[in-house]
Amino acid sequence: MSGFIIKNGYLITVDSNDRIIPDGAVVIEGNKIVAVGKTSEILDKYRSDEYTVIDASRKVIMPGLINTHAHLYQNFLKGVHDELPLKEWCDSVLFPLVDAAIVEMKEGKDDIYRYSTYSAVLESIRFGTTTLVDFAGTGEIAPEVFAETGIRGIYARTFVDRWVPEEFIPPIEKAMGDMDKLIKKWHGKYNGRIRLMYAPSAPFTCTEELLKAIREHADKTKVPVSIHLSETRYEQKLAKEEYGTTPTDWLNKIGFLKDDVLAVHGVWLNDSDLKVIKEKDVKISHNPESNMRLASGIAPVAKMLKMGITVGLATDGAASNDNLDMIEAMRGAVFSAKVSNLRASALLGYDAIKMATIWSAKALKLENEIGSIEVGKKADVILINLDALHLKPVYDPINTIVYVATGHDVDTVIIDGKLVMHNRRILTVDEDLISQKIDKVYQEKLEDVYKKIRALKVPVESEDIEPWSW
Numbered sequence: 041m042s043g044f045i046i047k048n049g050y051l052i053t054v055d056s057n058d059r060i061i062p063d064g065a066v067v068i069e070g071n072k073i074v075a076v077g078k079t080s081e082i083l084d085k086y087r088s089d090e091y092t093v094i095d096a097s098r099k100v101i102m103p104g105l106i107n108t109h110a111h112l113y114q115n116f117l118k119g120v121h122d123e124l125p126l127k128e129w130c131d132s133v134l135f136p137l138v139d140a141a142i143v144e145m146k147e148g149k150d151d152i153y154r155y156s157t158y159s160a161v162l163e164s165i166r167f168g169t170t171t172l173v174d175f176a177g178t179g180e181i182a183p184e185v186f187a188e189t190g191i192r193g194i195y196a197r198t199f200v201d202r203w204v205p206e207e208f209i210p211p212i213e214k215a216m217g218d219m220d221k222l223i224k225k226w227h228g229k230y231n232g233r234i235r236l237m238y239a240p241s242a243p244f245t246c247t248e249e250l251l252k253a254i255r256e257h258a259d260k261t262k263v264p265v266s267i268h269l270s271e272t273r274y275e276q277k278l279a280k281e282e283y284g285t286t287p288t289d290w291l292n293k294i295g296f297l298k299d300d301v302l303a304v305h306g307v308w309l310n311d312s313d314l315k316v317i318k319e320k321d322v323k324i325s326h327n328p329e330s331n332m333r334l335a336s337g338i339a340p341v342a343k344m345l346k347m348g349i350t351v352g353l354a355t356d357g358a359a360s361n362d363n364l365d366m367i368e369a370m371r372g373a374v375f376s377a378k379v380s381n382l383r384a385s386a387l388l389g390y391d392a393i394k395m396a397t398i399w400s401a402k403a404l405k406l407e408n409e410i411g412s413i414e415v416g417k418k419a420d421v422i423l424i425n426l427d428a429l430h431l432k433p434v435y436d437p438i439n440t441i442v443y444v445a446t447g448h449d450v451d452t453v454i455i456d457g458k459l460v461m462h463n464r465r466i467l468t469v470d471e472d473l474i475s476q477k478i479d480k481v482y483q484e485k486l487e488d489v490y491k492k493i494r495a496l497k498v499p500v501e502s503e504d505i506e507p508w509s510w
Contacts, residue, residue, distance in 0.1 A: 043069040044454065045086060047079045049096025049423065050437045054103050054397045054412040058390075060438075064101060067091070068419040071231060071457035076413055092459075098427040099451060100437050102393070103412050104170025104192075104420035105366040106400035108325040109266070109304045111357030112160035112174045112182060113141065113153050116486060118362045120493060125272065125335055133359060133493060140489045145179075151481045153178040157185045158474050160364055162466060165191055167365045167447025170420040170455045171400075171410060173325075173354075175239050175266060175304070183226040186234050190460040190468040192420060194404065196239035196266045197222060199254060203245040212250055216257060223261055232409070233456050235263075237302070242268040243287040244278045248294055255296050264300040264405060266325070267291075270313065271305035272336045288313035297322050302403055304354070306344070307337040314340070314347060323350040323403040326395065328372035330356030338380040341373065342387055352403030353395040365447040370396050374442060389442040423452040 044067070051064025053076060065082035067075035075082055120133050141152040157178065164172050170192055174182045177198035186193030197219050201209050210218075219238065227236040238254045240246045246254075258265050270276060270287055279287040288309060291297050299321035306324045309317065317324070326341055344351050353373060355364045370392035377387035401411025410420050424441060426434050428449060434440050453461040460468055 043067065043074075043091045043457070044094055044419075044459070045082065045088060045091045046094045046096050046101055046421065046423070047082065049099050049101035050426070051076070051413065052100060052102040052393065052438065053414065054394060055414045056412075066101060066413055066419075066421060068421070068454065068457050071418055073413060073415055073417050073419050073421075076415060094423070094452065094462075096423050098425070100424040100426060100441060101413070102422060102424065102441075103397040103410070104422050104453065104455065105168045105396045106352065106404070106411060107164060107169050107172040107354050107364065107366055107369075108302065108352035108400050108403050109173055109175055109327055109354035109356055110160065110164075110364060111176055111359070112157045112172075113137075113176055113178055114357030114359035115156045115160040115163070115364075116152065116482075117357075117359035120359065120490075122333065125274070129334060129360065136489055136492045140485065141178075144485065150179070150181060151477075152485055154181050154185070155474065155478050155481050157181050158189075158469075159478060160358065161185050161189050161191050161193070162469070162471060162474065163358075164364045164366075165189065165453055165455075165461055165466060166450065166464070167363075167367065168422045168424065168450035168453060169364065169366050170422065170453060171404070171406075172364075173237065173266065173302075173404070175357075180222070180226070183222075183229075183234050187230055188469060189466075190455050190458055192233045192410070192455055194235045194237055195222070195226070196237035198239045198241055199250060200241040200245045201247050201250045212253055216253060219257070220261075223263055227263060231456060238263060238265045240265070240267050242271070242275065243291060244275055244282075251291070251296050252294060255298075258300060264302065265298075266302040266304060269303040269306055270308040271331070272334075273308060276308050286310065286313050288316050292316050292320065300405065302352075305331065305336070305339060307331055307339045309340065314344065314349070317344075318347050318349050321350075323352065325354045325403060326351050326373060327354045327356040327361075327369075328376045329369055330360040332372065332376065333362070334360050338376045340380075342377050342381050342383075345387075345391070350399060350402050351395060352400030353392070354400075363447075366396050367441065367445055367447050367449075370442045389436075389439040392442050393438060419454055419457040421454045422450055425449050425451040 047065040051061040053059045063079050065079040173194045175196040182195040223236050226234050238258050283290045297320040301322045303322050304325040355361050355369050374387045374392050398411035401407040409418050
């Protein structure tokens with residue numbers, strides 16, 4: 041019989057009873073979890089010689105991490121300009137890379153987008169992410185890389201028809217037609233491991249016509265939606281000037297908000313907005329590190345959770361975070377909640393674990409399939425090594441993961457029942473070959489992009505900024 045027995049680990053199930061089994065074991069057959077319990081009980085029932093046995097001694101066994109929002113193509117923009125807010129960052133950092141990638145694709149090549157996506161996916165797997173959402177407009181590159189690397193991936197295909205440079209804007213009919221083809225070819229394929237989402241970029245980058253078209257198509261195809269919402273004061277100001285209200289209120293008035301919408305950020309949602317989010321069962325993707333790095337603000341996550349709003353966790357793109365480490369994102373979520381509420385109990389370590397697993401699964405409407413270690417769920421499981429010197433002594437494994445560990449402490453990753461990484465070694469693709477190709481892409485294409493970014497005159501941010509309020 042093919043499958044795995046993972047034994048002798050500190051098992052954090054994140055199930056409905058929040059079970060923790062100090063000497064726990066998990067049995068996997070095919071792509072499903074078939075047994076969960078104490079190691080002694082599991083070994084009495086299941087014959088070790090019929091399975092591949094993984095000894096998780098001095099390791100945590102837990103659900104794979106779920107990153108609800110990233111821009112994988114941004115992995116080639118790490119460490120670039122740390123003094124810019126969102127709008128200036130887009131103009132000075134993001135658009136030069138996108139422009140170079142578009143020029144390359146017009147020439148029939150896709151090295152920039154393809155190898156930045158490889159880089160991001162492999163980094164994510166190494167850091168324990170088993171499911172991620174790629175919010176991008178990179179054609180079929182993301183699903184192709186998902187298929188090859190073994191990650192559970194959701195390609196959130198970006199839509200935009202204003203605010204950005206005109207060369208980035210296709211006609212609405214073409215954009216919708218392209219999405220229909222992507223859905224037909226990729227949605228639900230690879231045993232459901234690859235999925236699609238509609239991803240209108242933001243209220244201020246999309247016309248009402250485009251948003252209504254996306255709403256209509258999403259209702260028809262039953263494919264969910266993601267959108268950046270209330271990330272910055274800039275967005276709030278534009279909405280006030282154009283619509284006389286908040287972005288959330290406007291989206292609600294045009295009939296866009298439903299329970300299939302994942303709203304990314306939500307930093308500047310006011311109390312009225314939060315009531316709408318709750319009533320419409322809109323989910324939130326919390327991106328604490330990106331919001332801090334771009335000085336966008338801190339989302340009212342503690343208030344959202346108290347209201348019963350579903351909040352998942354995310355890294356955002358590496359250009360506004362500088363890595364895709366979901367363990368670090370957990371720590372960022374806890375710290376930012378504590379300091380913004382001036383209350384140490386505002387968000388706890390186990391809350392962050394749930395936010396990165398079962399709550400993220402719920403945010404993606406996948407809670408019946410992934411997000412916890414339970415019999416019948418898909419086998420997305422990670423092992424985190426607690427035997428490293430920098431983690432000793434371990435007082436509480438949960439708090440050690442959230443406050444002390446990093447993604448580099450992830451030892452083993454199983455996705456959809458397949459061993460994707462073991463003993464820190466990726467098993468699905470040749471990392472060395474991809475690394476060599478990335479070096480070549482840098483030498484041939486990225487050096488010029490970086491020169492353009494360095495040559496841009498970066499505007500100085502005003503120091504006299506009052507907090508936004510309605």
